[in-house]
Amino acid sequence: xxxxVPMQLVEPGESHAWCDGRGGRTRVDLAIVGPQRAGAxxxxxxxxxxxxxxxxxxxxxxxxxxxxEAALAxxxxxxxxxxxxxxxEPQLPAHLRK
Numbered sequence: 001x002x003x004x005v006p007m008q009l010v011e012p013g014e015s016h017a018w019c020d021g022r023g024g025r026t027r028v029d030l031a032i033v034g035p036q037r038a039g040a041x042x043x044x045x046x047x048x049x050x051x052x053x054x055x056x057x058x059x060x061x062x063x064x065x066x067x068x069e070a071a072l073a074x075x076x077x078x079x080x081x082x083x084x085x086x087x088x089e090p091q092l093p094a095h096l097r098k
Contacts, residue, residue, distance in 0.1 A: 004045035005065065006058035012038050019044065022065065060084060 007019035007028055014035055019028045021044065029048040030036060041058040042049035053061070067081035079086055 002045065003065070004043040004050055004061075006053055006061050007042055007044040007049070008058070009036050009038055009040045009042065012036055012040075017049075019049075022062070 005022050007021035007026065009017045009019050009028075010025070011018035012035065013030075015030055017028055017030055017036065019026055019042065026044070026047070028042065028044050030042075031048065033042060033049045033052055036042065036049075036052070041053040041055060043051050043053050043061070063081045063083070067078045070081065071078060
């Protein structure tokens with residue numbers, strides 16, 4: 001399974017940036033997304049930023065990754081990890097609605 005992780009730029013450069021995220025500080029290639037400012041969030045996969053994330057998207061993605069770790073550890077109540085989905089009805093995409 002391949003999983004991208006949110007990383008926050010702490011020392012940006014033209015083509016690479018030092019980023020903080022799950023597992024610590026990592027040097028990330030910015031070729032796909034271009035130069036970014038310090039504090040920006042990116043979705044990183046195999047050492048490269050694949051797309052820009054909002055702070056909210058980064059938090060939601062980190063919560064989902066926390067849920068995955070909890071599930072693997074045997075936790076059964078994963079609702080707290082998905083606060084944005086609790087008490088919300090699923091919505092069909094527009095093209096599937098009548």
